[in-house]
Structure formats: C-alpha cells, structure tokens
Amino acid sequence: MYGFSIFMNKDLDEKTYSYIDKMANQGFKGIFTSMHIPEDEVSLYKKRLMDLGKRAKENHLKLMVDISANALEKAGFSINRLKELKDLGVTGLRMDYHISNETIAKVSQELTVSLNASTITPKDIDELKEHKANFSKLEAWHNYYPRRETGLSREGFLKKNEFLKNHSFQVMAFIPGDDFLRHPLYQGLPTLEEHRFKHPLACLLDMESMNVEHIYVGDGGLKDYTLKQIKGYFQENVLSVRASQTTTSFSYVLGQHENRQDDARDIIRSAQARFKEIPEIIPENTSERSRGSITIDNCDYGRYMGEIQIVKNDLAADEKVNVVGKIIAEDRPLITFIGSGQKFKIEKEKNND
Incomplete structure (x- = not known):
C-alpha cells in the first residue's frame, strides 16, 4: 500500500485538502500523521485530527496516527475509548516502547497497530502472543530520519525486515518527498540514508524491490511532475523520464x-x-555514451539503423551510434528500474518541470 504524510503543526487549509484529494486520486491509500503535541496546542490538535479524519473518510483513506504515551489523553481522547477514534476516521495507531505490550494487544483487537520496526524484540513478540494480540492487525513501521547521516543502512534494513517477516509482520518504510520538505532541516524524511534527496519514485521502486508492503512519503509534498510520474506507474505501469536534446534527431526518441x-x-x-x-539516420554526434545518454543507431549500423537505446553503464564512443539526448540527472535513478519488458516514456524536459 502507498501512503503520504500530513503534519498537524498548523490548521488544515484548502491547500492541504487539495493535496489530500489529489494524492487519493493518484492511487495513494493511506495517511500518516503525528499526535506529539506541544503543551500550548492541545485543543488545536484535537480539531485538526477531527478535520483530517473527516477528509480521510471522504477519500476512503486509511489514517495512521503516531501517538506518545499520553498524547491521546492530552487531546481529549483515550485508548480506552477506541470507538470514538474510529468514528473520527482513525484506522490505526503507531505505538512505541512507552506503551505496554498488554495495551498494544488490547488495541489490536479493534485497530491496526504499527510498532517501531527497529525496536521490536523476540521478547516483545512473546509478550504480545501471551496477551493474545491480533497479529493480523500488527504492522512493523520504520522511522523516518530528518537529520542527514542518521538514516538506516540497506544491510541493517534488510536484516531487520527478514526478522520481522519471519514473525509474520508486514513492513512499512518512508521515502522522501521532493516538495514542502519538513522543517526545520529540510533534508528529506527517508528511512534509508541512501534515499535522501533521490527521486521519490526511484525510492518507491527500490522499496518494492525489497518487498516492503507499505511505502509512505515522509515529507509534506511531491512536485507536480513527480506525482505525474508516480500516477503513470501506478495506473499504467509506465516509467516516464525527462530528457534534454542533443541533436535534431531527438524527436524520434520521444514517446512510449x-x-x-x-x-x-x-x-x-x-x-x-x-x-x-x-528517414535515413546519418552519423552525427557519435560521442562517448555516459549513463543516461539516449542514442539512435545510424545508417552505418545497417539493419540496426533506428534502434533507440538508453545507456545504463558508461560506454565508449561508437561511430555507428548517435547520441541524441540525455536523461536529466533528477530522473536518471529511474533507469535502474527499467527492466525486462518494462514500459517507459521519454519526454522532453521543460523548464518549469
């Protein structure tokens, strides 16, 4: 499942509502939000959660709320009154080690509970079983990491996920957005450090390749073209990439x-x-072919004339191959995921993308 984040540090406005509607229309199925509440904003957070829950229900979106031990009580809710939360549109609670496994087991009878993937231990699992937790309602959610250099390593991530899946947990992780980055650091909110500042769709595809069941955008927004690329993948299984023009033959490579x-x-x-x-392709710009170069075989290649290629690994110049364009740096990580039989679309870069 794919989801996105909405932060309640300010009242939900029309821009936020529009973003929620747009994400739902593009194929996202869940919202993540947090109830870590400043002391002077308790009443504001209650109203914001009510507003967010209402919009989530209208768009048939799941709503996972991250809570601390007393966050719900601060806002006038209670773990002992789960129906009230469910009526608001809350479908799950993210609970950490400050909350007892007995309480987690109790909540799992009515709501989805996401646990901190990094801190779940065999002892926790034994205690949850002892308290008859509903494991079909338990998920393991990794954190996002606002500060550079603090995100998880791929090796550690995969090792932890293997442990979690061996105990029947579905795994969730965050990918960074590329618009409205989270203050105060504005350095993205990825789970994996290697994903920081990378194309969100490339990160999503990477998470899928590691069999992560739930993938959420950590930051508060996606650029319009990024969202268009994600929609193309969700709805048509097409990966779109933008390219700059090198020669007049560039127009031949545009399209699907x-x-x-x-x-x-x-x-x-x-x-x-x-x-x-x-028409006949004459030799032109037969230069070195770096990763991301788009090429057309020219007439010197005989029956191969007209073959269109995107270069994955740096290659030497070939007098029979014209370099007609190049995938822009921002979209180049997507090349990795154009595998066997994958549909892709080359579009001309626009200055306002």
Whole structure:
C-alpha cells in the first residue's frame, strides 16, 4: 500500500485538502500523521485530527496516527475509548516502547497497530502472543530520519525486515518527498540514508524491490511532475523520464517504448524502435555514451539503423551510434528500474518541470 504524510503543526487549509484529494486520486491509500503535541496546542490538535479524519473518510483513506504515551489523553481522547477514534476516521495507531505490550494487544483487537520496526524484540513478540494480540492487525513501521547521516543502512534494513517477516509482520518504510520538505532541516524524511534527496519514485521502486508492503512519503509534498510520474506507474505501469536534446534527431526518441524482454547489461533497448519507418539516420554526434545518454543507431549500423537505446553503464564512443539526448540527472535513478519488458516514456524536459 502507498501512503503520504500530513503534519498537524498548523490548521488544515484548502491547500492541504487539495493535496489530500489529489494524492487519493493518484492511487495513494493511506495517511500518516503525528499526535506529539506541544503543551500550548492541545485543543488545536484535537480539531485538526477531527478535520483530517473527516477528509480521510471522504477519500476512503486509511489514517495512521503516531501517538506518545499520553498524547491521546492530552487531546481529549483515550485508548480506552477506541470507538470514538474510529468514528473520527482513525484506522490505526503507531505505538512505541512507552506503551505496554498488554495495551498494544488490547488495541489490536479493534485497530491496526504499527510498532517501531527497529525496536521490536523476540521478547516483545512473546509478550504480545501471551496477551493474545491480533497479529493480523500488527504492522512493523520504520522511522523516518530528518537529520542527514542518521538514516538506516540497506544491510541493517534488510536484516531487520527478514526478522520481522519471519514473525509474520508486514513492513512499512518512508521515502522522501521532493516538495514542502519538513522543517526545520529540510533534508528529506527517508528511512534509508541512501534515499535522501533521490527521486521519490526511484525510492518507491527500490522499496518494492525489497518487498516492503507499505511505502509512505515522509515529507509534506511531491512536485507536480513527480506525482505525474508516480500516477503513470501506478495506473499504467509506465516509467516516464525527462530528457534534454542533443541533436535534431531527438524527436524520434520521444514517446512510449518498451524494453526488450532480453534485458541487456549496458543498455535499455526499445523493442519496437527500429521497425518503425524513419528517414535515413546519418552519423552525427557519435560521442562517448555516459549513463543516461539516449542514442539512435545510424545508417552505418545497417539493419540496426533506428534502434533507440538508453545507456545504463558508461560506454565508449561508437561511430555507428548517435547520441541524441540525455536523461536529466533528477530522473536518471529511474533507469535502474527499467527492466525486462518494462514500459517507459521519454519526454522532453521543460523548464518549469
């Protein structure tokens, strides 16, 4: 499942409501929010949660609320009155080690409970079983890490997830957004440090490759084109990339393609490109081919003339291959995920993307 974050440090306004509606329409299914409440804003958070829950219900979105030990009580709610929260639209609570396993087990009979993936121990699991927790309602959620250099390593992440999955937990992790980054650091909110400042869709695809069941955008927003790329992947299984033009033949590569089933090591090969009717391609800009270069085989390649490729690994110049464009740096991480049979679309870079 895919989700996104809404922070309640200010009242929900029309811009926030519009963002929620847009994300729901693009295929996102859940909202994450936090109830770690400053002392002077208790009443404000209660109203904000009510407003957020109402909008979540209207869009058929799940709503996971991160709580501290006394956050609910501060806002006038209670773990002992879960129906009140459910009526608001809350579908789950994220609970940490300050809350007893007995309480967690009790809540799991009525709501989804997400536990801190990094701190779950075999002892916790034994205690949850002892208190008859509903394990079908328990999920393991990793944190996001606002400060640079503090995100998890891939190795540690995979090792922990193996432990969690062996105990039947579904795993959730955060990917960074690329708009409205979270204050005060504005350095993204990823789970994995290597994802910080990377393209959100590339991070999402990477999480999928590691069999993470629930993937949420940590930051408060996505750029319009990023959201368009994600929608294309969700709804049509197409990966769109933007490219800059190098030669006049660039127009031939624009549009939708499909990588060949026999996925090459060094290049992505458009399966249908050279079978299209195109004018003779004369040698032009037969330069070195760095990662992200878009090429067309010229007439010196005989029957291969017109083959369109995207370069995955740096290659030497070839007098039979024209370099006609290049995937922009921001979208280049997506190249990794254009595998066997994957549909992809090349679009011309626009200055306002």
